[in-house]
């Protein structure tokens with residue numbers, strides 16, 4: 163049972179348009195509500211695990227679903243210097259811009275092929291996957307824009323993992339899209355909601 167009615171409404175939304183509306187209206191209060199009320203902290207352990215594996219601090223990184231920039235700030239705290247943020251929501255991107263940690267920011271919908279000028283050395287995506295969309299079948303759009311030796315580090319909401327059948331859907335995506343899952347870890351995620359996260363590490 164999710165304690166917060168706000169989170170419940172986010173998890174219940176099932177279309178990209180729903181997500182766009184939710185984050186349009188949430189952008190200004192997202193940080194205060196998620197950090198304060200929900201105990202949102204998944205980006206911290208995720209960024210630490212990312213830094214253990216991505217050793218080049220100047221690696222060209224995509225923060226996929228960067229939101230207001232909490233994930234970009236966590237990557238900067240780990241020493242990364244070349245971070246590019248993309249998100250569905252222009253209002254969330256406007257907040258991310260204020261952080262000053264991104265080398266570039268632009269719109270993207272993870273449920274479609276992603277057009278990029280140059281591939282990325284590594285991808286970080288935190289707080290985006292779980293209830294969906296995007297779903298496991300969309301993961302390959304991210305893997306497609308990695309350099310051949312690149313890695314993608316992606317969190318999945320642990321409640322969504324169980325309730326929306328992630329293990330089975332992920333296995334289907336692994337088979338269909340030849341995804342290479344290197345590791346799956348458990349991380350702290352939404353502290354006040356007692357929701358843990360999964361951290362998936364893919365190689366290109």
Ligand SMILES: C[S@@+](CC[C@H](N)C(=O)[O-])C[C@H]1O[C@@H](n2cnc3c(N)ncnc32)[C@H](O)[C@@H]1O
Pocket residue numbers: 178181185205226227228229230231232233248249250251254270271272273287288289290295296
């Ligand atoms: C819970 S927030 C996480 C933001 C940030 N990464 C963090 O750690 O706080 C989820 C973000 O994913 C974005 N998002 C949702 N669906 C998306 C999609 N289909 N493509 C790209 N971004 C999406 C939302 O706009 C929102 O900014």
